[in-house]
Amino acid sequence: MKFKILNTSIVAMIVLSSSCDSFLDLDPISDATSTNAYNTASDAEAALVGVYDSFQAEYYIWDNIIFSDVMSDNHYAGGDNPEIFAIDNLDIEPVNGRLFNNWSQLFNAIFKANVVLDKVPMIEDPRIDLGNRRAQILGEAAFLRAYHYFQLVNLWGGVPIILTPTSSTNPEVTNVPRSSVEEVYNQIIEDLTFAIDDRLPYTYGSDASVNKARATRGAALALLAKVYAQKPNRDYAKVVEYADAVINSPAGYSLLNDFSHLFDGNHYNNAESIMEVQFVGGPEANFGPQLLLPPSISGDTWRKFVTPSRDLVNAFDEEGDIIRKNASILFESAPWADEFWSLQVNGNVPFAYKWKEANGWASTNRQYLLRLADIILLKAEALNELGRTQEALTELNMIRSRVNLPAVTTNNNDELKLLIEKERRLELVQEAQRWMDLKRYGRAVEVMNNLVEIDLRTNQPKDFNMAEHKLILPIPQQEMNRNPQLNQNPGYN
Template sequence: MKKLYIKLSLILIVSLPSCKKAVEVDPISTITSASFWKTENDAKGALDGMYVELRGPASLDLFLLGEARSETMSSATAGTLGYDRYYLNSLNTSAAGPSWFSFYRTINAANLLLKYVPDLAFSSPAIKNSFLAQAFTMRAYVYFALVRSWGGVPIRTTPTEGYDPATIQLPRSTKEAVFKLIKDDLDKALGLYTNNTFETGRNKWSKAAAYALKAEVYLWTGKQLNGGAGDFNMALSAINEIQTADVQLLSNYNDIFRYTNKGNKEVLMASRFQLLEGGHNYFQNMYVSTLSNVSQTTRDIVGALGVGNTGNSIIQLSTLVRDQFSIDDQRRDGTFFEIRDNANKFVTSITTKGSGVVDAGVRHFRNDVILYRYADVLLMKAEAKNALSLDPSPEINFVRQRAYGSKFSSYTYVNGTKAQNDDAILKERLLELSAEGKRWWDLVRFGKAFDLVPSLQSKKGQDYLLLFPIGTALRSLEPLVTENPGWQ
């Protein structure tokens, strides 16, 4: 761990601008790109640093961008701390939500690798190609998050290594240009991965994870950029490649998220969080701290979950969503738990799938943030098949069979019309993936945000709301960046 922090520090120093007037440093102690990028171990440190940078967006911002504006969230017991602006869809240019700076730091880490790794000597070509493939995949993933959230964004394909306004202040590119870069990067990455295996922990990009990203990208462009059947076929082909890898549905839904079961065979890619490292992830906001006046039955269960520790209880799964889970569905208990008082009156709910680990009597929210897992992929396959007028019921039922177990026969899905199938797939994604940072982007992709999000149902036709505002704070630092139309 100490070695990782040292390497990361060097990488950050390399990418920071110098300020000669403020601090005079003897040249012999100066670390520059030219002096750092010498060996395979240097590149390994930079690669590790890229994944550390991903933890910034993964700890909260990916959830705020990808889910918080959907119908899944509501206020909990400790006030809103501004989170209500998301699920009430009352963002504005002064309170615009996350900025994109942490995302561009991750992109910059990838760009550094893509610039310097090709000229380094490696112990084997396969290792060098793997480093480059991971960097291309990371850049594609981050740009995919950006373009879905803000539309066209500045495209940076070279690292920022100084402070030249002409270099670092860029205007927005079109969303079409961003998607072209994403697809090109994925093609390059998939041509560089040498096999379809996973590294231990499944917390680094792999060929299978890159194919999952490719499938989601092409589903998006097929629906949102009129890519049509060609894009849906690309998504389907990518998913078929994933199914040749070492992936499976775990029989127990809870086991996917257990702190002690990180990197299990359902996971394709996750951002790693560890007990001895600083910082919680966003699940802390969906958990309670100290409670009083709760029933003994609830206290017995909740006590086992470690209540009375570090949860914030700012947001919870909404009643609208909780009520859609059948009591027969193991995903219900695997997703949330309802806390009731001595009169059996509902108090709040906690999200169980990200409940972390208790150490020395304190709960730490250090579950990995899963970016792709196999159930998600199966439901993407159902979505692609339905878009191509193929029967999506096998994939829907495969996911349901795990969820309902011995009672599955009562929940078997039968192929319907294309609209009925889309509704079934979208609901299945809700039940399977709630609180995993997917729902808002699912609703936008399916064209259902104004139908299913209560705070948007009276705003149909105001399509600008599907993007986030850039915001005055960010634009004050990026003078060439224009605001999204409708948010001015």
């Protein structure tokens, strides 16, 4: 990830790589990451770049989509990967390798943030305090740690809370027990509150490619809105408070008039974007589009992943949502058979289309980490839960009017709740939000067990066999083996 005000030439000094090594399988830190390596302002900036680089790990490129859109009613696995088929089938075992990869990548990202938070306060270089920069760096690192923990707690529930770096391989140090879900959320809120408290600015200047790449006060406020909506003991008043702070931010966030501009590849770092990964090509590119896009765009003919479901296509069609459907799904003749769309080779098959350019595994297409429409719909959801139905309708219809859909009206709280959920599905498809939404609404079991998707090979509906314990993932078996203090989530062997 490139930041115009950061020196990326010394990123090699970062404490941990984003490899698949477990955060519990630590080697002693090298000389390059020892305390005496953090002496200058440049050292601090380089370490921070390493934390941001974690957004280019496989989890944030496309596994977050697999563990949200593919797990849910939005997409099928597609492709040919047995582990992704298992995720699609809601038949995930602790030995599924994608669990270990994602767990490792997220904890490695947290460990890199921990190093910044631990070392930067001790740097004596006076340049680091110019323009309040030391405080900003610490705020950015705290936000990033919170963002990664938000992913972890939603995937696995309670996880170990690790807040300091360590050079020890002693099991007494590295074998950390799980904290409760409530404790993890409390830590996330503590980190975000710390980040906001006179540390993160609304902008870093006039350059959008910096302001949308970096943690800002707006990003922290947006994540707080999502946190208070998602945590078990929800606080809808806080959701409204933080959503309003984003909507009215001095950063000037606003919905784009043309929804398609969000995903056409030519309008990134736009006014609606709160934070996005800055894929710029070359070694800092997005390989995800090559895995999803059709042969006419990708240039290859092997079966692609993340295939839109019939239920998703029907949801767009039933709503008459042409604009968002065309921006999200592309139908094309596929040189393979698809068990849900066409058993005949060269049949018409839908492709996930919010990325538009593959560029031979080196796309500059992006996934939004946070964007305004999500926050507006969260505000609508919270207002409805607070009994402020008409205000909620105003927020919901703002999103609908952007894509030329008629305003909806109701005085029924439960009916409006479902309308907002549906709107979020159509607005945020392929943006790794659906599974969290279904869990938050308490509808994941109902939706998946009532989902009718016909396997054309058998002419029978697919049985997802959804159960409550599948709302969270099993702890990776490798971590269970390494750390006897970890207990497995209920319902998994």
